[in-house]
Amino acid sequence: MTENLIQDTVDFVKEKLEGAEAGHDWFHIERVWKLSKKIAATENGNLEVIELSALLHDIADPKFHDGDETLALKISKEFLQSQHVSTEIIEQVLFIIKNISFKNRGEVPQNLPIELQIVQDADRLDAIGAIGIARTFNFGGFKNNLMYHPDIQPKLDMTKEEYKKSQGTTINHFYEKLLLLKDMMNTEKGKEIALERHQFMLQFLEEFDKEWNVN
Numbered sequence: 001m002t003e004n005l006i007q008d009t010v011d012f013v014k015e016k017l018e019g020a021e022a023g024h025d026w027f028h029i030e031r032v033w034k035l036s037k038k039i040a041a042t043e044n045g046n047l048e049v050i051e052l053s054a055l056l057h058d059i060a061d062p063k064f065h066d067g068d069e070t071l072a073l074k075i076s077k078e079f080l081q082s083q084h085v086s087t088e089i090i091e092q093v094l095f096i097i098k099n100i101s102f103k104n105r106g107e108v109p110q111n112l113p114i115e116l117q118i119v120q121d122a123d124r125l126d127a128i129g130a131i132g133i134a135r136t137f138n139f140g141g142f143k144n145n146l147m148y149h150p151d152i153q154p155k156l157d158m159t160k161e162e163y164k165k166s167q168g169t170t171i172n173h174f175y176e177k178l179l180l181l182k183d184m185m186n187t188e189k190g191k192e193i194a195l196e197r198h199q200f201m202l203q204f205l206e207e208f209d210k211e212w213n214v215n
Helices: 003-016 026-040 047-056 071-082 087-099 102-107 114-125 129-142 160-165 170-176 178-184 188-212
Strands: none
Touching (some): 003 026, 003 047, 026 047, 026 114, 026 188, 047 087, 071 087, 087 114, 114 178, 114 188, 129 170, 129 188, 170 178, 170 188
């Protein structure tokens, strides 16, 4: 792995995501990249695959591209080929991009490679804790969703299509996804970090409920 390849990838991603929604922008990518390297230090994985996958995993998030799940794969493949990355590495990176998402968890093969486990943990960690709370409310505002409605209950066990089309409240998203992530971590380091962030979300939700009901 060359430093030039990683730097070129960083520059490419920054340019592609300029002006992106703040929860899915370059800074999200940078945090996932850093978390991936932090977790990778405790595991035995291919660091080139891990770093490239972390940097490219949200290059074209389907949420912002009419649900198109092929665009990120196409963009990533063309970029990596332009950088003369080996076919084997490209295939591993594309596999991770294709299978990293929470909504695709029912379609993911068994015995996931450690590289995917690491980047997936990093991506999920950025969805919880203080950053996760901020990102969730930012996206809810972006979609003009209600913050909370006492008569709208969370929808658990949604299908992939239901999840993609959901217009639920921001608070319900905690119960539909974010609070589930702690128990979906793959690595020991991921589990360790997730536990602290999970507790912070529980404290936030308790305080939110008190303030909403003016207790």
